[in-house]
Each structure stands twice: as C-alpha cells, then as structure tokens.
Amino acid sequence: MRISQIIAGERGLSRTDVIATVCLALGLTKEQLFCRMDREIGGEDLGAVRKALDERAAGRPLAYMTGTREFFSETFSVNEAVLIPRPETEVLVEEALALIGGRRDLRILDMGTGSGAIGIVIAKHAGSSVVCVDISEAALAVARRNARSIGVEERTRFVCGDLFAAFSDGTRFDMVLSNPPYVADDEWDELMADVRDFEPARALRGGEGGLEVYRRIAAELPRRLAPGGSVLLEIGSEAQAGTVGAMLEVAGLRVKVRKDYSGRERVLAGHG
Numbered sequence: 001m002r003i004s005q006i007i008a009g010e011r012g013l014s015r016t017d018v019i020a021t022v023c024l025a026l027g028l029t030k031e032q033l034f035c036r037m038d039r040e041i042g043g044e045d046l047g048a049v050r051k052a053l054d055e056r057a058a059g060r061p062l063a064y065m066t067g068t069r070e071f072f073s074e075t076f077s078v079n080e081a082v083l084i085p086r087p088e089t090e091v092l093v094e095e096a097l098a099l100i101g102g103r104r105d106l107r108i109l110d111m112g113t114g115s116g117a118i119g120i121v122i123a124k125h126a127g128s129s130v131v132c133v134d135i136s137e138a139a140l141a142v143a144r145r146n147a148r149s150i151g152v153e154e155r156t157r158f159v160c161g162d163l164f165a166a167f168s169d170g171t172r173f174d175m176v177l178s179n180p181p182y183v184a185d186d187e188w189d190e191l192m193a194d195v196r197d198f199e200p201a202r203a204l205r206g207g208e209g210g211l212e213v214y215r216r217i218a219a220e221l222p223r224r225l226a227p228g229g230s231v232l233l234e235i236g237s238e239a240q241a242g243t244v245g246a247m248l249e250v251a252g253l254r255v256k257v258r259k260d261y262s263g264r265e266r267v268l269a270g271h272g
C-alpha cells in the first residue's frame, strides 16, 4: 500500500496528526515522508504504521508515543508518569526569569515538578539552583533524567514529598513556582479524553473548584516564603484567578495577574 493512500484513508485524525504518527512509526522526518509519499510499504512497516495510528486514534498523546516534548526550546523526556508540559506554562517561566534577573543566590522551589519543566528551565536560563518537589517518585525519575540530559544536574535537587512536608520547619524560599493540579471535580468528565484517560490524574485533579492544592500552598506561604519573597502560580480559569488571588492576599502578599498569549489570565504572582 502506498504511504499517500494510508494517509488519505485515515478518517478519525487530523492530517497533521496522521503525518506526525506515520513519521514516528517509520522513523522518518516530515521532509523525508513527503519525498516518499508514492513508496509502497507492507509487512512490518505497515503493521507499525497501523498500530501507531490505532493508538493515536484511541487518544494516546503523541508526546507519550514519541517520549518527548519541547518546552522553552529544550527537549524533555516524558512518559505516563508525568504531565506533558504545556506551552502556556512558559508564561510562568518568563515571569520567573524576569523576577530573578541576574541573581544567582535565590532559594527557588518548583512545587509539583512533574517532568521538571519549570525548575529545569529556570536552572538552565537563570543559572540558579532549584529545589524540585513532587509527590510521585515515578515523576521524579523522569525529572532527574531530564536534568541530566539538559545539563543542570548540578543545580537541581529533587525531593519526594507531599507539598512542603519534606522540609524542616525553618526552611524558607525566595521564590515558589508551581503549576499545581487544577482541574475541578465537576469538570473532570468533560475533559478531552486524550488528557483524562492518559495523563496522570494526580497531576490534573484539584478537588472542589480545582482549588485544593492552591489552598494548601497558600496556607503554608507565610512560613515558607522568605521576607520579600514571591510566589508564581499557574491558574486554569478566571474564576481561579479571583479565588486564588484572595488566598494570596490573606497570606499577606500583593497580587498581580499575567495573561498568556491567547489573552487568558494564566499566572498569579504574589509578592511579599
């Protein structure tokens, strides 16, 4: 069967998705695929293409199939233990880098690090040390691998724990960064199947209103932020911007909101 026929015959997926999946199955770049559209394939190659297209049609994210995702121009390894880093989260990283400026002595925490996307990019671009926490050992294994491949192993420390539980009472940070789980319970069933059925629920579900982890982080901030410190939190909706903003004010912080490039309120910054 010709490659062009396979692509034309695939109904359930977008053309972009089909092309990316066929490239993956055949180990070709897009350019190589376009030069081979009239080539006949069969046997093992055809089997591999069919299998990959079936997996993708069942909703398995391409990033899990390739095992990688670009974030802030770095290549991160990903698997089903970690959330696939999203482009919107780059806004939080931009804000953090602007706040850090040239300082290298800040104590920075990435809470809920997952693949390590936020903490690793900060360590690389700001040259600072970052402590990265996650409750999932499997996620931390991925994050450690990424720190090594991106060349910031020396500047990152990975800690397994439930939010701040692993730190002794006196530990304070100059900057707390987090993209916590924020999908509300009543939004769970409406979530795209690619996300709901394949990405780790613990990385996504934020309880009632999606606010559970924000509430716990905000409650700890008065004794976890150093004087003059900042917290940057990714948020999932305007409603969360209002509620979480109020939580940060109760914690004694001045609050600012930053929009993402599609104009949605995306990052809350709280400054001491």
Ligand SMILES: C[S@@+](CC[C@H](N)C(=O)[O-])C[C@H]1O[C@@H](n2cnc3c(N)ncnc32)[C@H](O)[C@@H]1O
Pocket: 082, 083, 084, 085, 086, 089, 111, 112, 113, 114, 115, 116, 117, 118, 133, 134, 135, 136, 139, 161, 162, 163, 179, 180, 181, 182, 202, 203, 204, 213
């Ligand atoms: C939305 S994901 C963010 C992953 C990554 N920071 C990113 O932006 O791509 C949230 C992460 O928080 C972790 N997490 C959830 N509850 C936690 C808790 N109580 N303590 C520490 N980490 C937690 C999850 O395992 C998951 O890796």
